[in-house]
Amino acid sequence: MKILVPIKRVVDYNVKIRVKSDQSGVDLANVKMSVNPFDEIAVEEAVRLKEAGKATEIVAVTIGPEKAQEQLRTAMAVGADRGILVQTDQPIDLGGVEPLAVAKTLKAIIEKESPDLVIMGKQSIDDDSNQTGQMLAALLGWAQGTFASKLEIEDSSAKVTREIDGGLETISVNLPAIVTTDLRLNEPRYAKLPDIMKAKKKQLDVLDPSELGFSYEPRLNVVSVSEPEERKGGIKVASVDELIEKLKNEAKVI
Amino acid sequence: MSILILAEHDGKELSPVTLNVIGAATKIGGDIHILVCGKDCDSIAQAAASISSVSKVIKADNEVLEHHLAENIAPIIVDLAKDYTHVLAPATTFGKNILPRAAALLDVQQISDIIVIEDAETFKRPVYAGNAIATVKSSDSIKLITVRGTNFDPVEAAGGSASVEEYSVTASQDLSSFVSAELSESERPELTSAKVVVSGGRGVGSEEKFELIEQLADKLGGAVGASRAAVDAGYVPNDYQVGQTGKVVAPELYIAVGISGAIQHLAGMKDSKVIVAINRDEDAPIFSVADYGLVADLFDAVPELIEKL
Ligand SMILES: Cc1cc2nc3c(=O)[nH]c(=O)nc-3n(C[C@H](O)[C@H](O)[C@H](O)COP(=O)(O)OP(=O)(O)OC[C@H]3O[C@@H](n4cnc5c(N)ncnc54)[C@H](O)[C@@H]3O)c2cc1C
Ligand SMILES: Nc1ncnc2c1ncn2[C@@H]1O[C@H](COP(=O)(O)O)[C@@H](O)[C@H]1O
Numbered sequence: 098m099k100i101l102v103p104i105k106r107v108v109d110y111n112v113k114i115r116v117k118s119d120q121s122g123v124d125l126a127n128v129k130m131s132v133n134p135f136d137e138i139a140v141e142e143a144v145r146l147k148e149a150g151k152a153t154e155i156v157a158v159t160i161g162p163e164k165a166q167e168q169l170r171t172a173m174a175v176g177a178d179r180g181i182l183v184q185t186d187q188p189i190d191l192g193g194v195e196p197l198a199v200a201k202t203l204k205a206i207i208e209k210e211s212p213d214l215v216i217m218g219k220q221s222i223d224d225d226s227n228q229t230g231q232m233l234a235a236l237l238g239w240a241q242g243t244f245a246s247k248l249e250i251e252d253s254s255a256k257v258t259r260e261i262d263g264g265l266e267t268i269s270v271n272l273p274a275i276v277t278t279d280l281r282l283n284e285p286r287y288a289k290l291p292d293i294m295k296a297k298k299k300q301l302d303v304l305d306p307s308e309l310g311f312s313y314e315p316r317l318n319v320v321s322v323s324e325p326e327e328r329k330g331g332i333k334v335a336s337v338d339e340l341i342e343k344l345k346n347e348a349k350v351i
Numbered sequence: 352m353s354i355l356i357l358a359e360h361d362g363k364e365l366s367p368v369t370l371n372v373i374g375a376a377t378k379i380g381g382d383i384h385i386l387v388c389g390k391d392c393d394s395i396a397q398a399a400a401s402i403s404s405v406s407k408v409i410k411a412d413n414e415v416l417e418h419h420l421a422e423n424i425a426p427i428i429v430d431l432a433k434d435y436t437h438v439l440a441p442a443t444t445f446g447k448n449i450l451p452r453a454a455a456l457l458d459v460q461q462i463s464d465i466i467v468i469e470d471a472e473t474f475k476r477p478v479y480a481g482n483a484i485a486t487v488k489s490s491d492s493i494k495l496i497t498v499r500g501t502n503f504d505p506v507e508a509a510g511g512s513a514s515v516e517e518y519s520v521t522a523s524q525d526l527s528s529f530v531s532a533e534l535s536e537s538e539r540p541e542l543t544s545a546k547v548v549v550s551g552g553r554g555v556g557s558e559e560k561f562e563l564i565e566q567l568a569d570k571l572g573g574a575v576g577a578s579r580a581a582v583d584a585g586y587v588p589n590d591y592q593v594g595q596t597g598k599v600v601a602p603e604l605y606i607a608v609g610i611s612g613a614i615q616h617l618a619g620m621k622d623s624k625v626i627v628a629i630n631r632d633e634d635a636p637i638f639s640v641a642d643y644g645l646v647a648d649l650f651d652a653v654p655e656l657i658e659k660l
Contacts, residue, residue: 197460226463232455240526260589261444264534270527316460320486331642337655348625350604
């Protein structure tokens with residue numbers, strides 16, 4: 098079984114981002130960038146399936162700037178066999194390459210690669226869209242198992258346990274399918290130094306979007322990006338009694 | 352303007368968030384129609400028909416829709432969408448699962464999780480865990496949108512008298528099937544619409560000790576939430592998670608107990624009206640958003656609070 102794992106280069110989840118003063122976007126200059134955390138979980142799941150003898154090859158794919166090769170190398174260091182970068186200078190967080198365009202690009206790659214399963218993140222932590230997997234499944238006419246916290250591969254199907262608002266739900270999806278990861282699917286490993294060195298020698302193909310027939314024009318015009326309203330910190334209370342008194346008489350919420 | 356809203360329900364009742372989504376639709380203006388998909392969902396369609404501001408209900412009643420599989424619902428939306436300028440769904444796991452599938456089939460770039468409607472084409476949505484707010488304008492001829500319920504007032508559940516129209520469902524896509532569900536059962540109010548939410552974090556320490564959080568919530572008639580760390584550690588089920596990638600809540604009163612206040616957690620609760628934090632670390636970031644901070648050991652403060660309330 099061949100698994101394709103789309104990964105995205107995003108701001109590291111520990112970074113406190115800054116909005117540009119001209120409100121044109123978020124300042125990403127000299128900011129630590131990483132693999133989107135949900136995509137790390139996707140790579141880990143694929144690697145575990147390979148270790149269990151269920152998968153034979155793992156291909157990591159990203160659409161992004163030249164530097165997104167770093168994130169492909171990270172994926173290869175933890176076990177992806179090769180990487181594909183569809184290189185673009187368009188922004189990939191806001192006002193550039195949007196989920197629908199990513200899904201269309203991934204579809205074109207999938208038509209060439211013919212994977213049996215695609216595992217990807219449920220959400221990018223930059224644009225917070227939570228769309229791409231569902232869109233890709235639609236474009237391919239495949240089943241989708243979104244927000245997965247458990248994945249079991251069977252013969253021609255997979256059982257996916259999904260984290261939903263009411264609890265958990267298990268569905269069965271015909272293969273090939275799209276699975277999107279939730280936080281509890283697994284705990285991703287860290288890359289070891291020798292594996293990081295080995296990953297540098299793995300195959301990494303760079304494609305131009307035009308080779309696949311794409312030029313990226315955003316559908317959503319980003320009018321502005323602004324700071325959220327700051328919430329002012331309040332006071333510290335000295336005791337439980339004072340807290341109750343404030344909640345009763347000042348805030349009037351109890 | 353004509354708006355189609357995908358109603359969320361559990362087979363028994365319409366989810367309250369549907370009223371908030373209709374509230375958002377009234378800000379766009381125009382005819383509002385509700386799509387109810389399910390099996391034996393007539394009573395839900397009738398309930399939708401009596402909501403104020405709704406002029407028509409479309410009922411797609413078929414056994415292949417019982418479990419709300421996206422593969423079977425998305426084609427219905429696609430089929431109906433051409434008659435509308437906007438299609439709205441709640442930004443819940445239900446809406447997030449289905450709407451992007453329909454959007455791709457319609458070749459529309461969906462707008463996720465809107466919090467403000469500027470006009471019929473322009474919307475505000477949080478990005479980067481709510482640390483930035485993007486104002487986006489869509490040029491798609493049909494706009495597919497998921498709505499953050501907590502940012503829009505609900506409309507009245509009564510007062511309407513819409514007609515109910517049947518939609519005949521062709522067939523299942525046969526791509527996926529339902530196996531089982533393990534739903535959390537609780538007598539407590541639903542997390543995203545509760546007036547009071549008490550959440551516990553890693554500081555609570557164990558599943559057993561999480562009872563303290565539940566007792567406090569019960570004392571206040573509130574719902575129970577949690578940080579990711581508390582869910583990951585198995586203190587509570589996944590559906591308790593509040594945050595960027597969990598549920599967004601905005602109650603009158605939010606009490607964070609043993610939660611440090613990572614940006615991913617704040618993203619899900621910082622619109623609460625009053626925030627209380629109980630943490631023994633006086634430098635915990637949660638205090639920077641708390642109206643009332645109590646620096647204390649939670650195992651002293653919470654039992655005292657339960658006793659004195
Ligand atoms: C992709 C991604 C998505 C995420 N999504 C979410 C999300 O949706 N929601 C979310 O919550 N997190 C999310 N996180 C995780 C987030 O970054 C934090 O790790 C998490 O919120 C920390 O949980 P916590 O505050 O309970 O734990 P900790 O950060 O460990 O804090 C525990 C706190 O308890 C206090 N404490 C300990 N003992 C006591 C005591 N006896 N009395 C009083 N105080 C005590 C400590 O001082 C500390 O402040 C996400 C992370 C990633 C990478
Ligand atoms: N530029 C990209 N390149 C590759 N994969 C992507 C890209 N953008 C999004 N994805 C994938 O789609 C998932 C969901 O992203 P989103 O719909 O943007 O929230 C991510 O977790 C990735 O797996």
